[in-house]
Amino acid sequence: MKLGAFSISLTVKDLSKSMAFYGDLGFIHFGGTVEHNYAIMKNGETLVGLFQGMFERNMLTFNPGWDQSAGEVNPFDDVRDIKAKVKAAGHEVSQEAGEDTGIGSFVVIDPDGNPILIDQHR
Numbered sequence: 001m002k003l004g005a006f007s008i009s010l011t012v013k014d015l016s017k018s019m020a021f022y023g024d025l026g027f028i029h030f031g032g033t034v035e036h037n038y039a040i041m042k043n044g045e046t047l048v049g050l051f052q053g054m055f056e057r058n059m060l061t062f063n064p065g066w067d068q069s070a071g072e073v074n075p076f077d078d079v080r081d082i083k084a085k086v087k088a089a090g091h092e093v094s095q096e097a098g099e100d101t102g103i104g105s106f107v108v109i110d111p112d113g114n115p116i117l118i119d120q121h122r
Contacts, residue, residue, distance in 0.1 A: 001085060002077040003062035005070070007040070007047035009117065015039060015052040022048060031070070042068075059107075059115040065122050072122065079104040079120035086118075 012018040019029060019039050027041035027048060037052045045068045049061060065076040083093055083106050091108050098104020098120070105119040 001082055002064065002073075003082065003118065004064040004073065004076060004120075005047065005062065005066040005068050007049050007061045007063075009049040009051055009055065009059045009061045011055050011058055012050045012052050015050055018050045018052075022050070055115075057115055059117050061117045061119055064118065064120045070121075079106065079118055082118055 010018070015034055015037060019034075019041065022041045022043075023029070025043065027043040027046075029039055030042035030047070031040035032038040032049075037054060039050045041048045041050060047068060063070075064079050064082060065073055067073050078101075079098065080100070083096070083104075086093060086106075086108050093106045093108050095105070095107040097106070103121060105117060108116050108118070110116060
């Protein structure tokens with residue numbers, strides 16, 4: 001299964017302060033805006049998503065069809081195919097979004113209660 005780009009998505013209390021902190025660790029602002037309450041920070045191939053008021057918990061995030069620089073990867077496993085395999089393995093999914101093709105997402109919870117977001121943007 002090809003899950004695509006990996007990042008950690010962190011819930012933050014103050015987006016600007018968090019951006020400054022990760023900037024001090026050598027991360028650059030790669031995407032998102034303060035006005036939209038999120039920022040993607042990048043250091044080499046490492047991605048950290050900072051989200052203010054959007055999620056209840058920190059989570060792992062995978063983006064099928066993208067590499068670590070948000071460049072398109074072909075071929076890739078579509079989010080709906082990944083979801084079908086996850087369900088077939090007996091895991092419950094939630095927060096399903098998307099249509100029959102293109103953009104889509106879902107969340108699966110690992111055995112320790114950690115949410116994993118599979119979020120396809122194309």
